[in-house]
Amino acid sequence: MKEIWIINQFANTPDMPGHTRQNDLAVFLNKNGYKPTVFSSDFNLSKRKFLKGNKKFFYKSEFIKSIKWVWLGVFPYRKNDWKRYLNLLSFCLNLSFQLFIRLIFCSIKKRSPKLIISSSPQLPASFISLFISKLFKIPMIFEVRDLWPQILIEMSNMKAESITYKVLKKMELVLYRNSDLIVVLSKGCIDYVKKNGASKVEFLPNSANTDLFNYSKLPAEGQKFSSERPFKIIYSGAHGIANDLENVIKAAFFLKNLPIKIILVGDGPQKDHLRILASTLENIDFKDPISKKDVPELLSSADAILISLADIELFEYGVSPNKLFDAYAVGRPVITTIKGIVNNEVEEFNLGVTSPPGDPMKLSKAIKKLFNKERSERINISINCRKMVDNFYSKDLILTNYLDKIRRLINQC
Numbered sequence: 001m002k003e004i005w006i007i008n009q010f011a012n013t014p015d016m017p018g019h020t021r022q023n024d025l026a027v028f029l030n031k032n033g034y035k036p037t038v039f040s041s042d043f044n045l046s047k048r049k050f051l052k053g054n055k056k057f058f059y060k061s062e063f064i065k066s067i068k069w070v071w072l073g074v075f076p077y078r079k080n081d082w083k084r085y086l087n088l089l090s091f092c093l094n095l096s097f098q099l100f101i102r103l104i105f106c107s108i109k110k111r112s113p114k115l116i117i118s119s120s121p122q123l124p125a126s127f128i129s130l131f132i133s134k135l136f137k138i139p140m141i142f143e144v145r146d147l148w149p150q151i152l153i154e155m156s157n158m159k160a161e162s163i164t165y166k167v168l169k170k171m172e173l174v175l176y177r178n179s180d181l182i183v184v185l186s187k188g189c190i191d192y193v194k195k196n197g198a199s200k201v202e203f204l205p206n207s208a209n210t211d212l213f214n215y216s217k218l219p220a221e222g223q224k225f226s227s228e229r230p231f232k233i234i235y236s237g238a239h240g241i242a243n244d245l246e247n248v249i250k251a252a253f254f255l256k257n258l259p260i261k262i263i264l265v266g267d268g269p270q271k272d273h274l275r276i277l278a279s280t281l282e283n284i285d286f287k288d289p290i291s292k293k294d295v296p297e298l299l300s301s302a303d304a305i306l307i308s309l310a311d312i313e314l315f316e317y318g319v320s321p322n323k324l325f326d327a328y329a330v331g332r333p334v335i336t337t338i339k340g341i342v343n344n345e346v347e348e349f350n351l352g353v354t355s356p357p358g359d360p361m362k363l364s365k366a367i368k369k370l371f372n373k374e375r376s377e378r379i380n381i382s383i384n385c386r387k388m389v390d391n392f393y394s395k396d397l398i399l400t401n402y403l404d405k406i407r408r409l410i411n412q413c
Contacts, residue, residue: 002410003035003111005099007118007129008143009074009091010045011038013064014212017046017266017289019322021206025117026067028399029406035068037113039098041091042071046238046267046289048078059098072098079269080157080240092124099132112136114410119143121151127171130178139413141406142179144189147318148172154312155242173197181409183402188317188341202405206320207398208389212293213329215386216300218379230261230283231371233335234302236295237323239268244310246270247337249278250360251367256283260371262306263287265298299330303378304352304370307336311357316340328389331382333370337363351385 011022026036042052042060052060052071060071075090077083106112116138118129126142133140149168152158158165176182177197184190187203194201225231239245245264252262264274265287278284290298299305305327309315316339324342327334334352336342343354355366370378 002033002115003037003113004029004115004117004406005037005039005113007039007095007116007125009041009072009088009122009125011040012044012292013069014293015291016044016051017291018044019206020209020292021322022119023067024207024209024395025399025402027065028395028403030066032403037068037070039070039072039095041074043074043076043087048076048267050076059094070098088122088124091122092128095125096128096132099129103132103136107136113138115406116140117143119145121146121148123148123168123171123175126175130175134178139180139409141181141183141409142175143183143185144193145185145320147189147192147314151242151312151314151318154314155310180413181405183405185320186318186341192318204398204402204405205393206322206325207393207395208325208329209395210329210389211395213296213299213326215329215331217331218375218382219301219303221303221375225259225371227259230259232301232303233260233262233306233367234265234299234304235262235306235308236265236290236298237321239264239266239271239274241270242310242312243268243270243308244337244357245274245308246277247310247358247360247363248306248308249274249281249284251363252278252281252284254361254364255367256281258283258368258371260367261285263302265289295326296330299326299332302332304367305332305334307334307338307342309338309357311339315357325389325393328385328393331386333378333381333385335363335367335370345388349384349388350381351388352381 006022006026008022012018012020013023014020022038026038029036042050044051058073062069072091072094075086077087116129116133118126130140149165153160173196176193182193182198182201183204185205190201261283263285266289307321307324336346337355337357339356346352346354353366353370355363
């Protein structure tokens with residue numbers, strides 16, 4: 001079998017919180033005659049803790065449903081401070097050692113992997129992967145999940161004059177110019193990566209796992225919503241600055257006299273602050289993060305799904321949020337604050353309601369608009385959402401296209 005290495009520090013299996021793109025790809029490759037190995041860390045980004053029970057191991061290998069996972073030990077952290085950089089660096093050092101040693105043995109046995117797939121936002125890990133791919137003459141695909149390091153500038157986490165930014169920017173340019181194929185998850189990123197030196201670029205967005213996320217009818221409502229049966233809005237994801245859930249909580253102040261409940265599921269560095277901000281509100285609930293396999297049931301219990309991001313220019317064209325496609329798949333109207341590509345899609349195909357980011361008053365009005373719609377209108381929106389998955393964003397559709405690109409690249413090299 002042709003071996004493929006998939007590298008992403010934040011890759012998850014379905015029993016973990018977070019995205020499962022690498023897992024879905026690995027499973028699909030395995031079904032089509034390839035032998036994938038996923039290199040990741042069991043220090044989960046959502047929970048900020050180790051999920052394999054032993055934080056002291058250097059690495060740990062295991063097979064999960066015929067897929068080999070190599071969990072690399074990393075330095076833990078809780079807040080986005082200097083310890084986070086140690087976390088990223090420790091993964092890179094561990095990865096370097098693991099890849100180099102494994103490729104030495106592979107060279108002796110004359111059965112090196114046919115392809116390496118690495119992805120942002122972990123640019124140093126992808127840079128190391130590229131270096132090793134060139135050293136051992138293995139083709140590499142670089143997946144652009146987030147436009148690092150530019151996103152750090154726009155979120156005011158870093159200055160363009162800083163040494164760290166300049167080093168990361170150089171890594172980004174080298175990756176664009178020297179990877180055998182660039183895969184972008186957002187169509188709006190194509191021009192950006194081409195302007196920065198990429199030549200071979202393919203658009204392969206995130207997708208909905210239609211094996212896991214099935215369409216379900218909207219929950220029963222009775223004659224009208226009430227305090228006993230409120231209009232239930234669910235947000236499931238990270239609680240960080242980029243997600244701007246402070247905007248959501250401020251919007252909730254304008255909705256407190258309506259039978260509307262907003263449930264925020266997940267974790268992150270902003271969660272404690274958000275709890276304090278919402279302490280006087282009865283229409284906001286906080287829940288702990290859950291595994292991916294439990295998300296369909298959670299979303300199906302909602303009347304609408306909230307997708308929230310901050311007012312950052314790159315988000316207009318550079319995002320492909322997993323939670324959006326999950327919402328489409330179960331057939332739930334969405335409420336989005338992502339100007340540009342995402343809001344335009346929601347409006348064009350009648351998939352929910354939109355609001356500009358960072359405007360709690362307008363967000364509250366958008367929520368009221370959806371809340372006040374007749375059930376028949378929301379059912380129509382629900383059906384439209386599922387059609388988007390079936391026509392554009394199904395897992396099998398995206399992965400079949402991905403497999404075609406992989407086969408062509410391997411055959412060319």
